[in-house]
Amino acid sequence: MYRWLLCWRYLRTRYIALASVVSVMLGVATLIIVNSVMDGFTTEMQERMHGILSDVVIETHSANGMPNHPVFEEKIRKIAGDDLVGLTTVVHVPAMVAIDHRGENITRQINLIGIDMDSYADVSDFSKYLLHPENREQISFALRESGYAPDREQFPESGWVHRRRMAQFKKRMREMQRQLELEQERNTRLREEIDQAAQAAVSGHGLVSAPAAEPSEELAADHGLAFPETPEQFASPVASESTTDALADTDGPSVNALATRPEDVARVFDAEQEQHAGIVLGISIGSTRYRNEVGDVTDYYYVQPGDDVQVTFPSAGSMPTALNEYFTVVDFYESKMSEYDATFAFVDIGVLQQFRGMQDAVSSIQLKLREGADLNAVRDRLRAEFPPEMMLQVNTWRDLQGALLAAVQMETTILNILLFLIIAVAGFGILATFFMIVVEKTKDIGILKSLGASGAGVASIFLGYGVLLGAFGAGVGAVAGLVFVANINSIAGALEAVTGQEVFDPTVYYFETIPTIVHPAMVVWVTLGAIMIAVMASVLPSIRAARMHPVEALRYE
Amino acid sequence: MSSVSEVRPRRRIPSEQDLQSGLPAYDMLEIARPVDTKPEGCLLEAKQLFKAYRKNRHEVPVLKGCDFQARAGEMTAILGQSGSGKSTLLHLLGTLDAPDAGEIYFGGERIDNLSRRRRDQFRNSKLGMIFQFYHLLPEVTAFQNVLLPMMIQEGFWGYVRKRKQIHERSRCLLERVGLSHRLHHRPRELSGGEMQRAAIARALVASPALLLADEPTGNLDRATGNQILQLLRELNHESKLTIVMVTHDEQIAQRCDATIRLADGRIQAEG
Numbered sequence: 001m002y003r004w005l006l007c008w009r010y011l012r013t014r015y016i017a018l019a020s021v022v023s024v025m026l027g028v029a030t031l032i033i034v035n036s037v038m039d040g041f042t043t044e045m046q047e048r049m050h051g052i053l054s055d056v057v058i059e060t061h062s063a064n065g066m067p068n069h070p071v072f073e074e075k076i077r078k079i080a081g082d083d084l085v086g087l088t089t090v091v092h093v094p095a096m097v098a099i100d101h102r103g104e105n106i107t108r109q110i111n112l113i114g115i116d117m118d119s120y121a122d123v124s125d126f127s128k129y130l131l132h133p134e135n136r137e138q139i140s141f142a143l144r145e146s147g148y149a150p151d152r153e154q155f156p157e158s159g160w161v162h163r164r165r166m167a168q169f170k171k172r173m174r175e176m177q178r179q180l181e182l183e184q185e186r187n188t189r190l191r192e193e194i195d196q197a198a199q200a201a202v203s204g205h206g207l208v209s210a211p212a213a214e215p216s217e218e219l220a221a222d223h224g225l226a227f228p229e230t231p232e233q234f235a236s237p238v239a240s241e242s243t244t245d246a247l248a249d250t251d252g253p254s255v256n257a258l259a260t261r262p263e264d265v266a267r268v269f270d271a272e273q274e275q276h277a278g279i280v281l282g283i284s285i286g287s288t289r290y291r292n293e294v295g296d297v298t299d300y301y302y303v304q305p306g307d308d309v310q311v312t313f314p315s316a317g318s319m320p321t322a323l324n325e326y327f328t329v330v331d332f333y334e335s336k337m338s339e340y341d342a343t344f345a346f347v348d349i350g351v352l353q354q355f356r357g358m359q360d361a362v363s364s365i366q367l368k369l370r371e372g373a374d375l376n377a378v379r380d381r382l383r384a385e386f387p388p389e390m391m392l393q394v395n396t397w398r399d400l401q402g403a404l405l406a407a408v409q410m411e412t413t414i415l416n417i418l419l420f421l422i423i424a425v426a427g428f429g430i431l432a433t434f435f436m437i438v439v440e441k442t443k444d445i446g447i448l449k450s451l452g453a454s455g456a457g458v459a460s461i462f463l464g465y466g467v468l469l470g471a472f473g474a475g476v477g478a479v480a481g482l483v484f485v486a487n488i489n490s491i492a493g494a495l496e497a498v499t500g501q502e503v504f505d506p507t508v509y510y511f512e513t514i515p516t517i518v519h520p521a522m523v524v525w526v527t528l529g530a531i532m533i534a535v536m537a538s539v540l541p542s543i544r545a546a547r548m549h550p551v552e553a554l555r556y557e
Numbered sequence: 558m559s560s561v562s563e564v565r566p567r568r569r570i571p572s573e574q575d576l577q578s579g580l581p582a583y584d585m586l587e588i589a590r591p592v593d594t595k596p597e598g599c600l601l602e603a604k605q606l607f608k609a610y611r612k613n614r615h616e617v618p619v620l621k622g623c624d625f626q627a628r629a630g631e632m633t634a635i636l637g638q639s640g641s642g643k644s645t646l647l648h649l650l651g652t653l654d655a656p657d658a659g660e661i662y663f664g665g666e667r668i669d670n671l672s673r674r675r676r677d678q679f680r681n682s683k684l685g686m687i688f689q690f691y692h693l694l695p696e697v698t699a700f701q702n703v704l705l706p707m708m709i710q711e712g713f714w715g716y717v718r719k720r721k722q723i724h725e726r727s728r729c730l731l732e733r734v735g736l737s738h739r740l741h742h743r744p745r746e747l748s749g750g751e752m753q754r755a756a757i758a759r760a761l762v763a764s765p766a767l768l769l770a771d772e773p774t775g776n777l778d779r780a781t782g783n784q785i786l787q788l789l790r791e792l793n794h795e796s797k798l799t800i801v802m803v804t805h806d807e808q809i810a811q812r813c814d815a816t817i818r819l820a821d822g823r824i825q826a827e828g
């Protein structure tokens with residue numbers, strides 16, 4: 001009983017000892033904050049990755065893909081059994097996209113992915129990240145009339161509305177240009193005629209006047225090809241018989257893209273009425289994020305749904321050649337994983353297979369397994385079925401992102417070690433403070449021993465003191481940390497306002513707010529660890545107190 | 558003896574037996590616990606005690622074959638000059654320190670070679686000690702200081718169970734030593750005399766048979782010192798409490814039943 005009494009008394013009369021646990025407090029708070037934020041980031045990142053990558057991917061190394069994939073699919077269904085809930089086939093190739101922006105070409109290196117509209121949503125969260133609300137429901141590679149990204153004010157008016165406006169604008173520009181060129185043409189011809197006439201007059205022959213009239217007629221008839229550098233004109237050979245009806249027709253684009261019959265070649269592609277095959281671009285491919293004069297985060301779009309882009313990608317076959325095709329941007333894809341947003345571009349799998357001339361071969365088969373299924377077990381069973389000599393690779397999404405996940409894990413571990421070292425340093429502070437308190441209390445220790453208190457009893461006063469201080473420090477630290485985590489975004493906002501420095505820069509992270517997850521077990525472990533350190537730090541002074549000779553202690557003045 | 562009636566409030570102090578039996582408390586004669594005094598009334602006896610302090614390989618002999626006897630119910634004074642080893646002897650008698658050689662008997666039982674645990678128990682329940690510098694714990698009140706030995710003795714649950722009786726006895730003892738108006742004061746709010754009274758109450762709370770006092774009046778003016786001596790005398794008379802008191806003051810020694818002179822590490826003569 002006296003232990004509790006004295007322990008409590010010492011605590012009440014020695015507030016300075018609380019100073020020694022401030023560092024424990026800070027250490028615990030920091031540990032909880034850092035872990036929550038790291039967990040938040042990791043979980044968010046993993047969720048996104050997982051959602052995008054599907055559970056298990058069977059990939060081929062062959063550029064020509066796997067032509068016999070239905071056989072594989074059959075096998076996979078048999079092997080995965082009940083675990084399988086979704087399966088889709090994908091074609092992906094490295095590609096380059098060229099965006100025409102104010103007469104300049106912006107080129108980006110991309111990962112061109114051909115997906116099957118119907119089954120892709122079964123394995124991936126892909127559609128969740130599209131901007132048009134209807135595309136989120138059911139992805140379509142047909143351009144929508146308008147209504148993209150209704151939740152963001154800055155997003156420019158896109159879709160057919162934008163496309164028609166641009167097409168009309170370009171047509172007018174073209175007409176004006178043509179007028180200009182015709183004028184120039186006439187001028188040059190006039191000059192030539194004059195020159196020829198002059199020559200003829202000099203040489204004495206009058207034969208040249210008739211052929212000179214022909215070029216002007218030709219030019220007038222061939223107005224459609226006057227400016228090959230404009231996209232619509234250039235692309236016309238690929239353009240199809242699709243008309244205004246195709247707008248309502250969702251599978252129109254794929255039909256468009258495939259139509260390369262000779263009689264179409266002469267047809268003029270009408271950008272006002274028609275679209276190329278649809279492409280969904282990762283949002284960072286077509287836009288850049290910056291801070292305007294006021295300091296707000298703003299997106300600038302080089303291209304928007306309704307515009308056309310040119311994509312260069314390799315053909316299939318033993319001698320791949322670069323293919324150049326036009327696509328119409330039908331939506332943006334924003335997963336907020338900057339790596340994906342900057343490289344992924346999705347087109348219809350059929351279109352891509354057709355362009356590349358790979359029949360219905362695919363590059364990979366992606367599987368979605370039932371919730372709670374053992375991914376590694378399924379992967380291993382599949383690996384056994386598809387040995388390396390088949391040039392097939394079976395991986396889970398974790399395997400694919402292994403390096404990144406391991407790096408994040410490593411980072412978390414190192415941070416935890418460092419922060420725990422801080423608490424350990426705090427432990428030495430407690431040790432020093434406690435030694436001083438024991439020295440200060442030498443007389444009291446002598447008195448207690450003269451009254452019959454045992455060494456263990458005296459030691460437990462100081463041990464209890466350590467436990468109480470540690471618990472206090474860790475408890476306050478834990479509460480402070482949790483409160484901080486709960487209000488982390490407003491705190492970041494306040495810090496921004498005070499310092500003028502962006503704490504959490506959305507231009508970098510693509511998250512609007514700082515994601516946090518608090519694992520109760522983590523909080524408990526951190527708190528217990530800190531208390532343990534405080535207790536360990538008070539063990540030495542306690543032993544010293546227990547060993548103290550009562551007579552020495554009593555003579556101490 | 559006129560001052561006796563002044564400081565004596567007639568209240569019954571529950572003794573240790575009361576606490577255990579739960580019987581109604583009887584008179585304060587029972588402050589001290591009766592102990593078997595085997596060799597004809599001799600409560601405390603020391604034979605040929607040797608004690609030396611080692612200081613940087615230098616041996617400083619303090620006690621060189623010191624014999625000592627204190628009879629039960631008497632007040633024995635140990636007289637000697639400063640530095641003659643009185644405190645050292647008292648610490649040995651109180652098992653706070655162990656002699657280099659020699660034996661100490663309490664009620665016929667040898668106590669100098671007891672285990673650490675038994676010695677703690679002995680100090681706690683058979684022995685009360687007071688000092689020149691009072692040695693109260695500065696952090697807690699006079700009342701809590703008095704409670705300490707009982708808290709140590711009973712442990713947490715025992716204390717909780719007997720809390721009422723223990724508090725009652727402590728309060729009565731403080732009243733008996735004349736401190737009823739200073740129960741909840743910290744030591745630093747008390748005068749020297751009051752602190753020594755609190756220390757006496759604390760020494761007696763566990764109903765010991767023996768009180769060891771190391772110059773209890775050494776830090777007090779004569780008048781206050783006399784009051785303290787008077788109090789000790791009364792306690793000795795009323796309850797046959799055996800007291801061994803160290804002093805360097807002849808006058809004080811004369812008021813005791815027996816005097817032992819300590820010089821050159823030995824007992825010189827008995828008076």
Ligand SMILES: Nc1ncnc2c1ncn2[C@@H]1O[C@H](COP(=O)(O)OP(=O)(O)O)[C@@H](O)[C@H]1O
Nearest residue numbers: 610612617619638639640641642643644645646
């Ligand atoms: N811890 C110690 N170390 C060395 N010498 C000591 C120690 N304690 C006491 N002494 C010496 O022992 C002698 C006796 O001390 P003490 O018993 O306190 O004398 P008294 O109480 O009679 O004044 C003194 O000379 C003192 O210096």
Ligand SMILES: [Mg+2]
Nearest residue numbers: 643644645771
């Ligand atoms: Mg002394």
